[in-house]
Amino acid sequence: MLGKWATIAIGAVFGIWLLLFAAVWALQDRLLFNPDSAPLMPPPEGVRKLDLVTSDGESIFAFYAPAVRSECPTILFLHNNQGRIDTEISRLDDVSSLGLGLMLVEWRGYAGASGKPSEDGFHKDARAAWDWLTTQADLSSEQIIVHGHSIGTGPATKLSRDVEPGAVILEAPYYSMLDLISRAMPILPAGIILKHKFRTDQWIVDVEAPILIAHGALDETIAPSQSERLVPLAKGPVQRWIAEDADHFDLTTHGLYEDAIATFLEDNGLDC
Numbered sequence: 001m002l003g004k005w006a007t008i009a010i011g012a013v014f015g016i017w018l019l020l021f022a023a024v025w026a027l028q029d030r031l032l033f034n035p036d037s038a039p040l041m042p043p044p045e046g047v048r049k050l051d052l053v054t055s056d057g058e059s060i061f062a063f064y065a066p067a068v069r070s071e072c073p074t075i076l077f078l079h080n081n082q083g084r085i086d087t088e089i090s091r092l093d094d095v096s097s098l099g100l101g102l103m104l105v106e107w108r109g110y111a112g113a114s115g116k117p118s119e120d121g122f123h124k125d126a127r128a129a130w131d132w133l134t135t136q137a138d139l140s141s142e143q144i145i146v147h148g149h150s151i152g153t154g155p156a157t158k159l160s161r162d163v164e165p166g167a168v169i170l171e172a173p174y175y176s177m178l179d180l181i182s183r184a185m186p187i188l189p190a191g192i193i194l195k196h197k198f199r200t201d202q203w204i205v206d207v208e209a210p211i212l213i214a215h216g217a218l219d220e221t222i223a224p225s226q227s228e229r230l231v232p233l234a235k236g237p238v239q240r241w242i243a244e245d246a247d248h249f250d251l252t253t254h255g256l257y258e259d260a261i262a263t264f265l266e267d268n269g270l271d272c
Contacts, residue, residue: 032151032177032196033117034082035110041086052132054124058108058115061085062129065092066137067101072272073166073265074101075145076133078126078152080249084111094257098265099272100145105129119154119177119196126155130163142166145270148173150222150248154198161206167270168211169261172219172248175226176201201233208236212264214256216246239264 043049043063050062063085067074075095079088085104095102108115108125115121130146133139145167148156153173160168174180177198204211211234215224224242231238241264243254265271 029117029195032081033107033109035107035117036082036084037110037112040084040106040111043086043089044092047089047092050132052125052128054108054115054121054128056121056124058113058121058124060108060113060115060125060128061106061111062132063089063102063104064137065096065102067272068096068099069272071143072099072101073143073145073270074103074133074137074139075147075169076103076105076126076129076165078105078122078146078148078156079107080150080152081117083149086111091252091257094252098257098262103129103133119198122151122155123158126159127162130159145169145265147171150174151177151198154200154203157200157203157207160209161203165209167264167268168207168209169264170200170211170213170227170230171251171256172215172222173200173213173227173230174198174222175229180222180226200230204230204234206235210236210264210268211238212260213238213240214251214260215240215242216248216251216254217242217244218247221248237268239267 040061047063047065050064052060052062054060085106088104092102105125106113107117108121109117133144141164144165146156146160146165147169149171153170156170177196178194181194213227213230215227217224231240241260243251246254
């Protein structure tokens, strides 16, 4: 039989575990999503601000700059959990230099968009943007390149499974949010506690489009091993590009567009 103090110690440890379980359950939305609700700054000249309505009735925004030539592809960009489309607009120069168009999608709950961030909501937001490009901008599926960064890579992968774009770019992707949280908090049953599992590993197996996976070797937010494990799961052809001096947020300053994406597009006949 356990002694009195051993029983007390076990009880205390279990109590701390329960408190941690409850805290993560209650705070997981704050841990996964970091929305800034301040209104958007106006887009630069030549970029349209779009008001989109999702399938569940939420009002979200997008910035859209069409490709100079109608036959050139357009990137549909899904940003990270701390981003905003008015800060991500800095990507436009890199995208334009490749001859491509760009649509930046604002998540629900961010920058004045209605609703609350959620996994299911993010999927609906991404689909609303895709539908606008294929109906209002009259782009074919093959003319759209779906590009996700960080948390946006999960929705980018699921969307690509469902709609068959011309290509997919996953910038600092995770194997799944379930796996990422399980590794960060191994003492907790992530499969039970996590509401937003973002199963990139399950969706990528049905993506037929060419995929570029880009990661910074110094990434401490999402380890490069996460994306490495995605490569053998992909159904379509995959290129993986590692920037040796980059971390989670600065791949764009370490050759993402001029080296990795330019080569990827040329290899797959999508350069313009």
